[in-house]
Amino acid sequence: MAMATKMLLLLAAVALLVASSGAWETNIRMPASVATTTAMDEAVAPLIHALRPMLGSGGQLGSRAGVACDSWRLGVEAHNVRDWKTVPASCESYVGHYMLGGHYRRDSKLVIDEAISYVDSLKLAGNGKEVWVFDVDETTLSNLPYYATHGFGATPYNWMSFQEYARQASAPALPETKRLFDKLLSVGIKPVILTGRREVQRTATVTNLRRQGFSGWMTVMLKPAEFKGSAVTFKSGERQKLVDAGYVIVGNIGDQWSDILGTPEGARTFKLPDPMYYIG
Amino acid sequence: MAMATKMLLLLAAVALLVASSGAWETNIRMPASVATTTAMDEAVAPLIHALRPMLGSGGQLGSRAGVACDSWRLGVEAHNVRDWKTVPASCESYVGHYMLGGHYRRDSKLVIDEAISYVDSLKLAGNGKEVWVFDVDETTLSNLPYYATHGFGATPYNWMSFQEYARQASAPALPETKRLFDKLLSVGIKPVILTGRREVQRTATVTNLRRQGFSGWMTVMLKPAEFKGSAVTFKSGERQKLVDAGYVIVGNIGDQWSDILGTPEGARTFKLPDPMYYIG
Structure with missing residues (x-):
């Protein structure tokens, strides 16, 4: 378990690294009129949680209730899920983390x-x-x-x-x-x-x-x-x-x-x- | 970080739970001639690693080199990746974990x-x-x-x-x-x-x-x-x-x-x- 723990911590570190600043993130967060950013702007940026991209906001991996957000997203991309009006409410955080991470x-x-x-x-x-x-x-x-x-x-x-x-x-x-x-x-x-x-x-x-x-x-x-x-x-x-x-x-x-x-x-x-x- | 660590450990526990025995896994592991299974059979079943489904076997999340296995799989399902002959060698473990988990x-x-x-x-x-x-x-x-x-x-x-x-x-x-x-x-x-x-x-x-x-x-x-x-x-x-x-x-x-x-x-x-x- 010690090894697994280490690897999980490594995952967290990698995910946080990926979530850190870059031209894309800077571009996304800034209003059009602002041309520069500061370290402080980066510090208040939303934290991309390491777990969410896999589990979905409800953490319903393997659960029979609710929506498995990653499966839902795959369903959308493979054109199995059609004619949907909005992202499932329980997947808002998941989609946010997916898009910004x-x-x-x-x-x-x-x-x-x-x-x-x-x-x-x-x-x-x-x-x-x-x-x-x-x-x-x-x-x-x-x-x-x-x-x-x-x-x-x-x-x-x-x-x-x-x-x-x-x-x-x-x-x-x-x-x-x-x-x-x-x-x-x-x-x-x-x-x-x-x-x-x-x-x-x-x-x-x-x-x-x-x-x-x-x-x-x-x-x-x-x-x-x-x-x-x-x-x-x-x-x-x-x-x-x-x-x-x-x-x-x-x-x-x-x-x-x-x-x-x-x-x-x-x-x-x-x-x-x-x-x-x-x-x- | 303590909270994140706890959640990561929770993830590991959930993933291991999902990877545990069930009719499907039993069915997959058994040769056609064997009609029953035992606790020992389950114990030697391949361990599904909690991290692999997300990272891919190379752990190349965010890396510029190699294949991001989850992106490759999405590309296959959305018909962006076509006419491929074999799973990328670096994704064999990833695909295995995806299929068996x-x-x-x-x-x-x-x-x-x-x-x-x-x-x-x-x-x-x-x-x-x-x-x-x-x-x-x-x-x-x-x-x-x-x-x-x-x-x-x-x-x-x-x-x-x-x-x-x-x-x-x-x-x-x-x-x-x-x-x-x-x-x-x-x-x-x-x-x-x-x-x-x-x-x-x-x-x-x-x-x-x-x-x-x-x-x-x-x-x-x-x-x-x-x-x-x-x-x-x-x-x-x-x-x-x-x-x-x-x-x-x-x-x-x-x-x-x-x-x-x-x-x-x-x-x-x-x-x-x-x-x-x-x-x-």
């Missing part, structure tokens, strides 16, 4: 590593017709600064409140996605931004993307004000227009299954993690 | 809970034309007794060796899937077994299913000896035959993405976890 970033990194391996494996035509579709929210940009103060998805979505946040154009980039974006530009695949955000949000969205270092895209496609259909209908329709115009969608990445389902999906799709909300 | 069962339970909720939400025609497609390996039957002695997928697939195991018809049922199977029978949805196993394995497969309490299916569809195409081609082709014959596929469940991709997929699909092998 190293886990979300590590899971995102693996997805992008796979995407970059795929890009490296392609025999490109290099004819300027090869494109890659990117979603915006929780794909190129992260709304964690918003969701961190709105229950990490455990409270019902508030359209007005989120629009106000989005208008500030202050969302940080998801660093992993930025790495893929830059890789594609370097090999001549044109990024296409395709988002369920409405046309009225075009300026704020483009401003936010540019502020975060995204540029060189072929086009930014937003949902027309009058569009009434589902996300899958909108996005697959827009992808069809690209194909009809002679483009080849070599890849497609988003955080929602509705980003990557629906013909034409693209030659290969990638699902980034998002346990905070579901768009059907 | 409570984690795999917990993840499977959530999938089946979702499936049963879906069944309860259906307005059934009750005309005898409603069917549900089940895969066999790692869906109705578990080959853990085989994989536990073959590196949990970290060693290359050995067709001959696996066939020899399958011929014994000794694989335990996945208890969660059995629960769904029985639920469907109770509401008049007919189970259809659709497997990539070959026709030559029909007798062993049916014997194994019956031994494990499965019965009442409409048909068992196996791959003809001469079939050369992919799993998706075979399975979607067989599902098309069902639809052409007037059946409505209300659900479809498997452990591989190739079980549930390809038109007609079925009205709703469910992906059970399987970090041990990939069938494209």
Whole structure:
């Protein structure tokens, strides 16, 4: 047991280390107008508890009652859990710890590593017709600064409140996605931004993307004000227009299954993690 | 830190509890010819280490080198990691602990809970034309007794060796899937077994299913000896035959993405976890 205790303490130390400051965490905690941070800011940052990512907030490992939060998250990512309105109340802390700790970033990194391996494996035509579709929210940009103060998805979505946040154009980039974006530009695949955000949000969205270092895209496609259909209908329709115009969608990445389902999906799709909300 | 230490010790205790004996573990460890188990058998059972399910065997949480095994597993389940031949060598222990500990069962339970909720939400025609497609390996039957002695997928697939195991018809049922199977029978949805196993394995497969309490299916569809195409081609082709014959596929469940991709997929699909092998 002494050895096990030592290893458990080591785990705690590693987890605390991962939870410590970094560019991403700094970015998340800071309002857009503040450009620097101090040691004191770091000291008051939320402590990422070593146990929560595995157990879920209720500590209900093996219990028959309640929700096993890690199983729920896996269910979301594998598209077994669908049409959910909010994160289960008992999983708010779990999702918060997942998002703010190293886990979300590590899971995102693996997805992008796979995407970059795929890009490296392609025999490109290099004819300027090869494109890659990117979603915006929780794909190129992260709304964690918003969701961190709105229950990490455990409270019902508030359209007005989120629009106000989005208008500030202050969302940080998801660093992993930025790495893929830059890789594609370097090999001549044109990024296409395709988002369920409405046309009225075009300026704020483009401003936010540019502020975060995204540029060189072929086009930014937003949902027309009058569009009434589902996300899958909108996005697959827009992808069809690209194909009809002679483009080849070599890849497609988003955080929602509705980003990557629906013909034409693209030659290969990638699902980034998002346990905070579901768009059907 | 004292509190954290206490909680970590609690975690260890809970994990050890989960790893302790039960019908499932007993079933997994026992050869087919042994009908009972003893306290001594339990005592020599492999110890499931409390840390491994989270960290992966290399303990490379947050490390830039190597594979983050939990992220890799998520990547597999979300279909970001494709066409892999074996479990990464550094993740063999991780996958073993995942499969033999409570984690795999917990993840499977959530999938089946979702499936049963879906069944309860259906307005059934009750005309005898409603069917549900089940895969066999790692869906109705578990080959853990085989994989536990073959590196949990970290060693290359050995067709001959696996066939020899399958011929014994000794694989335990996945208890969660059995629960769904029985639920469907109770509401008049007919189970259809659709497997990539070959026709030559029909007798062993049916014997194994019956031994494990499965019965009442409409048909068992196996791959003809001469079939050369992919799993998706075979399975979607067989599902098309069902639809052409007037059946409505209300659900479809498997452990591989190739079980549930390809038109007609079925009205709703469910992906059970399987970090041990990939069938494209």
